[in-house]
Amino acid sequence: MSDTPEADMSKQADTPGPGPSGPPPDTPGATTPTAADADRNTTPEPDRATPAQHHAPTTPSPATPQASTPQAVTCTGLTYAFGETKAVDGLDLTVAAGEVFGLLGPNGAGKTTAIRCLTTLLPVPAGIVRVFGHDAARERMSVRRLLGYVPQQLSADAGLTGRENVALFARVFDVSRRERAARVDQALAAVDLGDAADRLAKTYSGGMIRRLELAQALVSAPRLLILDEPTIGLDPIARTSVWEHINAVRAATGMTVLVTTHYMDEADQYCDRVALMHRGRIRALGTPDELRDELRSRRRAAGETPKEPTLEDVFRDVAGSGLDESGDFRDVRRTRRTATRVG
Ligand SMILES: Nc1ncnc2c1ncn2[C@@H]1O[C@H](COP(=O)(O)OP(=O)(O)O)[C@@H](O)[C@H]1O
Ligand SMILES: [Mg+2]
Numbered sequence: 001m002s003d004t005p006e007a008d009m010s011k012q013a014d015t016p017g018p019g020p021s022g023p024p025p026d027t028p029g030a031t032t033p034t035a036a037d038a039d040r041n042t043t044p045e046p047d048r049a050t051p052a053q054h055h056a057p058t059t060p061s062p063a064t065p066q067a068s069t070p071q072a073v074t075c076t077g078l079t080y081a082f083g084e085t086k087a088v089d090g091l092d093l094t095v096a097a098g099e100v101f102g103l104l105g106p107n108g109a110g111k112t113t114a115i116r117c118l119t120t121l122l123p124v125p126a127g128i129v130r131v132f133g134h135d136a137a138r139e140r141m142s143v144r145r146l147l148g149y150v151p152q153q154l155s156a157d158a159g160l161t162g163r164e165n166v167a168l169f170a171r172v173f174d175v176s177r178r179e180r181a182a183r184v185d186q187a188l189a190a191v192d193l194g195d196a197a198d199r200l201a202k203t204y205s206g207g208m209i210r211r212l213e214l215a216q217a218l219v220s221a222p223r224l225l226i227l228d229e230p231t232i233g234l235d236p237i238a239r240t241s242v243w244e245h246i247n248a249v250r251a252a253t254g255m256t257v258l259v260t261t262h263y264m265d266e267a268d269q270y271c272d273r274v275a276l277m278h279r280g281r282i283r284a285l286g287t288p289d290e291l292r293d294e295l296r297s298r299r300r301a302a303g304e305t306p307k308e309p310t311l312e313d314v315f316r317d318v319a320g321s322g323l324d325e326s327g328d329f330r331d332v333r334r335t336r337r338t339a340t341r342v343g
Contacts, residue, residue: 070097070132072224072256073118077127079280080113087113089280091127097223100250100257102271104264104315110280111260112152115228118258119149131224148217152228152260156212158202162193165201169216187215190252191245207238211245218249225250227259231266239263243270264311276315283318 073095080088088110095101103111116122118129120140129136131143156165166184175183188197191211196204201212210230217225227246231239243266250257261267267274268288276284276291284291291314299309 071095071130072097072099072132073101073258074130075114075118075127076129078114078117078124078129079126080110080117080122081125082113086280088117091277091280091282093275093282095224095256095258097132097256098254099272100247100259100270102267102274103258103260103277104262104267104274104311105260105277106262108279109262109277111277112228114277115149115226115258115260119147119226120144145220146222147224147226148220148222150210150213150217150225150227150230152232154209154213155216156201156209159200161198161200162188162204162208162212162215163197165212166215166219170219173220175220183219183221187219190218190249191215192241205238206234207241210234210238210242214242214245214249221253222255224256224258227257229260229262231261231263239266246270264315268311274311276311276318278315278319284314 071094073093075091075093078088078091078093079086091110091114093103093114103114105111113122117124118131118136120136120143124137132146134142134146136143157168160168163184166187167180170180170184170187185194185197188194191214193208193211193215196208201209204212214227214230217227225246230246231242234242246257246259247270249255259267259271271288273285273287274291275282286294288311291311292309295309295314295317
């Protein structure tokens with residue numbers, strides 16, 4: 001059980017400062033920073049927001065859907081460097097409560113680093129990150145209590161049953177003893193693993209493992225669910241299934257979903273709004289329709305008669321020529337390793 005969440009969760013309390021000065025070591029297998037039952041949260045539950053429709057697309061500046069909309073995430077000027085590499089370079093981002101927001105970008109764009117700052121697994125060396133108003137640098141435990149996190153790396157233990165894996169997360173994240181068994185059952189049922197709950201996770205398919213990890217993140221009833229490449233390495237049927245389960249839980253609970261992916265087609269289909277990230281920065285932001293419309297109009301204005309643009313076309317347009325060269329060997333190796341582990 002080297003990958004259990006305890007190691008990370010138990011020692012860290014809210015801190016007055018922005019954390020260590022240098023970047024901490026990478027945390028492969030770092031698991032959900034979710035904590036506690038969201039019911040115990042003292043922050044009043046904001047009304048569920050309607051995803052904003054009126055952004056100026058392709059604006060790489062802060063996105064504020066509506067002044068009055070409760071924000072699940074606000075991120076201003078977030079910068080994070082690994083030595084010379086600026087993985088996140090002045091990131092401005094707002095995720096409205098209740099929306100499914102996609103952070104898209106090729107390998108190495110900085111998505112995982114940004115997510116780790118948001119989940120408090122990495123410090124926030126520069127900029128401000130808030131989750132439902134709580135400062136990720138100063139109120140780490142408050143932030144953790146609000147969110148569920150499915151990391152890119154494997155977070156389930158192959159030697160435990162599905163139920164034991166989810167029960168472990170329930171215990172670590174403080175779901176009350178009285179409610180625990182029911183909540184574990186609910187989380188497993190929500191991802192259709194009720195029948196397989198008492199089998200060892202090592203007998204699960206890649207898609208089942210991803211759904212198990214989803215159950216682990218959901219057992220604490222998070223208000224914000226963060227998924228890092230939830231469908232990487234899965235076949236198309238398993239990918240659809242993972243998304244359908246995410247959507248069903250979101251519809252039932254109104255939770256906010258922030259997902260990273262490099263599959264543009266999935267983002268197009270399932271996200272209310274997307275941000276296109278490249279080399280640590282947001283290059284375009286809007287609903288998938290807005291982004292496509294904007295590119296179509298621009299191409300028409302240039303005298304072209306373009307075929308219907310895809311989100312990938314939008315990305316190529318805003319990212320310019322550097323897209324194909326993005327992501328170094330290390331990124332490819334990391335991605336492949338993850339795909340093998342979950343596939
Ligand atoms: N632990 C690390 N040490 C050094 N460089 C890293 C580390 N993690 C990520 N990077 C670098 O930071 C950049 C962004 O990586 P990452 O946030 O993982 O991107 P993404 O999730 O979009 O693939 C890449 O250039 C990557 O090589
Ligand atoms: Mg990543």
